[in-house]
Amino acid sequence: MYKVKINNLIKSFGTGNVLNGIDMSVKEREVVCIIGPSGSGKSTLLRCINALEVATSGTIIVDDYEITDPKVDINRVRRNIGMVFQQFNLFPHMTALKNITLAPRALKILNKEEAEERAFSLLKRVGLESKAHSYPHMLSGGQQQRVAIARALAMNPDVMLFDEPTSALDPEMVGEVLSVMESLADEGMTMILVSHEMGFAREAADRVIFLDEGVIVEENEANELFANPQNERTKNFLNMIL
Amino acid sequence: MSVELMSKIFSQYWPMFLRGAAATLMISLTATILGCLIGLLIGVVRTTPTPERGAKRGILRALNGIFSVYIEFFRGTPMIVQAMFIYFGITGATGINMSAYTAGLITLALNAGAYISEIFRGGIQSVSPGQMEAARSLGLSHSMSMVRVVLPQAIRMMIPALINQYIITLKDTSIISVIGVRELTQSGKLIIASNFRSAEIWFTVGFMYYVTVYILSKIGRLIERRMSYVQSKNK
Numbered sequence: 001m002y003k004v005k006i007n008n009l010i011k012s013f014g015t016g017n018v019l020n021g022i023d024m025s026v027k028e029r030e031v032v033c034i035i036g037p038s039g040s041g042k043s044t045l046l047r048c049i050n051a052l053e054v055a056t057s058g059t060i061i062v063d064d065y066e067i068t069d070p071k072v073d074i075n076r077v078r079r080n081i082g083m084v085f086q087q088f089n090l091f092p093h094m095t096a097l098k099n100i101t102l103a104p105r106a107l108k109i110l111n112k113e114e115a116e117e118r119a120f121s122l123l124k125r126v127g128l129e130s131k132a133h134s135y136p137h138m139l140s141g142g143q144q145q146r147v148a149i150a151r152a153l154a155m156n157p158d159v160m161l162f163d164e165p166t167s168a169l170d171p172e173m174v175g176e177v178l179s180v181m182e183s184l185a186d187e188g189m190t191m192i193l194v195s196h197e198m199g200f201a202r203e204a205a206d207r208v209i210f211l212d213e214g215v216i217v218e219e220n221e222a223n224e225l226f227a228n229p230q231n232e233r234t235k236n237f238l239n240m241i242l
Numbered sequence: 243m244s245v246e247l248m249s250k251i252f253s254q255y256w257p258m259f260l261r262g263a264a265a266t267l268m269i270s271l272t273a274t275i276l277g278c279l280i281g282l283l284i285g286v287v288r289t290t291p292t293p294e295r296g297a298k299r300g301i302l303r304a305l306n307g308i309f310s311v312y313i314e315f316f317r318g319t320p321m322i323v324q325a326m327f328i329y330f331g332i333t334g335a336t337g338i339n340m341s342a343y344t345a346g347l348i349t350l351a352l353n354a355g356a357y358i359s360e361i362f363r364g365g366i367q368s369v370s371p372g373q374m375e376a377a378r379s380l381g382l383s384h385s386m387s388m389v390r391v392v393l394p395q396a397i398r399m400m401i402p403a404l405i406n407q408y409i410i411t412l413k414d415t416s417i418i419s420v421i422g423v424r425e426l427t428q429s430g431k432l433i434i435a436s437n438f439r440s441a442e443i444w445f446t447v448g449f450m451y452y453v454t455v456y457i458l459s460k461i462g463r464l465i466e467r468r469m470s471y472v473q474s475k476n477k
Contacts, residue, residue, distance in 0.1 A: 089376035
């Protein structure tokens with residue numbers, strides 16, 4: 001059963017094509033890591049999956065909803081797709097708790113008590129129960145990103161997108177975020193992430209996709225791709241970062 | 243211009259001065275509030291991304307066209323002309339009966355609205371796009387994200403500019419005295435008509451404007467400092 005299915009996705013900004021015919025699919029409970037040099041289109045690909053970027057052509061299907069259909073109720077579909085950003089993007093005028101309860105309450109999915117109950121259990125899951133009433137500026141980068149993960153989980157999504165979730169963090173805070181992500185993967189969450197954390201890709205990812213110049217150059221099981229890259233470009237890239 | 247004479251004039255005419263000052267405060271406050279509503283509407287519409295296709299695209303583009311003509315017109319013409327046009331021009335052309343007070347209020351509100359629209363637009367644009375994206379990614383609609391996430395942050399940053407606009411509107415209120423609205427400047431003119439003491443009366447009128455603006459700008463500074471404190475803490 002496919003959670004996400006992408007067919008011949010093309011995205012162009014102005015003149016050039018950032019994504020040049022992407023075909024990929026992600027199964028339920030699968031963890032897929034997208035790697036590639038900067039400017040290869042990996043973030044754009046991720047952002048097309050929840051329509052933060054509108055695909056120029058091609059189809060993207062998530063949970064039987066065709067995202068690329070202009071008539072689709074995109075707000076409805078996005079409830080099932082959680083997203084975690086490089087810059088956290090927590091709402092600075094709200095406490096951690098309010099950040100998490102905003103969407104379920106505003107969309108009338110949960111009432112105040114239910115939303116707070118869920119928020120506290122999510123905060124507990126990311127190890128930040130005691131920070132429920134803290135504002136984002138009072139939290140470290142790692143803590144902010146963990147709250148952001150809890151916020152995305154509050155809508156009970158069945159796919160999670162991570163856009164370089166650890167790139168803006170100080171090195172000592174990377175671990176705490178990755179371990180939250182690892183436990184999510186262990187619990188069977190379907191995850192697609194753009195990341196340069198090769199250790200994490202090796203540990204938690206079922207599959208690694210190498211993207212360059214808007215096309216999928218190579219994809220394979222993580223250990224296999226790192227140990228035996230087939231394509232020259234993959235080899236060069238891996239040589240640079242490993 | 244002696245102190246004696248000034249105090250004599252003031253003791254004789256103070257009810258007129260105060261009524262004039264009160265009218266000025268009332269009109270400028272009402273006009274600024276109306277201007278904020280106009281500014282909010284236009285600022286939000288102008289920062290809504292145009293969809294690639296569909297009926298909404300046409301509506302949005304038409305609205306944006308109308309709004310930019312409105313802003314260009316009110317920012318590009320003298321307010322005295324606007325007041326004359328609204329009071330004499332529109333009443334003359336349509337036969338609608340409008341009091342000078344109403345016409346003056348409309349002029350000030352539309353004028354303030356044109357400037358406040360740009361303040362709202364700037365305020366909304368100064369909020370990081372990631373905020374809107376994060377809200378949208380959770381399934382919130384554009385308008386819901388605007389109300390819950392973007393505007394609360396934008397308005398906080400806009401407060402100094404809004405207070406400044408209020409002070410400008412307060413001073414501009416004197417312009418609508420040309421259509422006979424009894425605000426502070428018009429009260430001054432009426433007092434002079436009865437006693438011919440130009441220097442003393444205009445000095446008093448000016449002084450009353452100054453004191454009002456001074457108090458308002460102090461309040462503004464206070465709020466600004468509080469806000470920047472909150473802002474730096476929220477960074």
